[in-house]
Amino acid sequence: MVSPKDSDSGSRKSIQSLSARIEAGFPEAKIVQRDLAKDKIPDMDYSSLKAVSSKDPVEAPANKESARLSDQLTDELLASDLLVIATPMWNFGIPSLLKAWIDFVVRAGRTFNYTKNGVIGLAKIKKRSWCWLRAVCSLTGLGKPWDFVEPYLRAVLGFIGIV
Numbered sequence: 001m002v003s004p005k006d007s008d009s010g011s012r013k014s015i016q017s018l019s020a021r022i023e024a025g026f027p028e029a030k031i032v033q034r035d036l037a038k039d040k041i042p043d044m045d046y047s048s049l050k051a052v053s054s055k056d057p058v059e060a061p062a063n064k065e066s067a068r069l070s071d072q073l074t075d076e077l078l079a080s081d082l083l084v085i086a087t088p089m090w091n092f093g094i095p096s097l098l099k100a101w102i103d104f105v106v107r108a109g110r111t112f113n114y115t116k117n118g119v120i121g122l123a124k125i126k127k128r129s130w131c132w133l134r135a136v137c138s139l140t141g142l143g144k145p146w147d148f149v150e151p152y153l154r155a156v157l158g159f160i161g162i163v
Helices: 012-026 046-053 059-078 096-105 148-159
Strands: 082-088 112-115 118-121 127-133
Touching: 012 082, 046 059, 059 096, 082 148, 118 148
Parallel strands: 082 127
Antiparallel strands: 112 118
C-alpha cells in the first residue's frame, strides 16, 4: 500500500478487499502487507547504494547494516508467490514512496543479472498483479496518454523477471 490517505484511499480499500478474498480462498496463505505510507522507506543514500552494489568481499561486512533494509525487502519479494502493488497515480506517475521501495529491491545479483545477451530477471514470482487508481479523466480514456504508472511498473517488474 502506498497512499497516505488512510480510509479515504481507494487503493487501500482495493487491497483490503483483495486480501480478504485471498485469505478466504487460501487460508494457508501467508500474507505480508507492506504499508509504505506508514512504514516509510528512506530514499536510497550513498552507504545503502554502496552496500548493495559493491562487489568487494572485504567491504561486505562493513556494509552489512547499510544493506539490511534492502536485504529484508528483497528477501520478502523473492519469497513471494504473488505480488500486488496497490498504488494511486499521482501527477501521472507513482508516488515517491513506491519508487523508494523499487530502488531497494532492484538489485544486480539478487533480482536481476547482467549477461552478455542483456539483463535476465531473477525474481521468478509465480503470479503477479498490481492495481492502481487513476484520475476520473483516465477512466474515461482522456487521461490514458498521460498514464505513466502502468508502463513504468511493467518495465521495472519485467526487468527483474516478474512480468
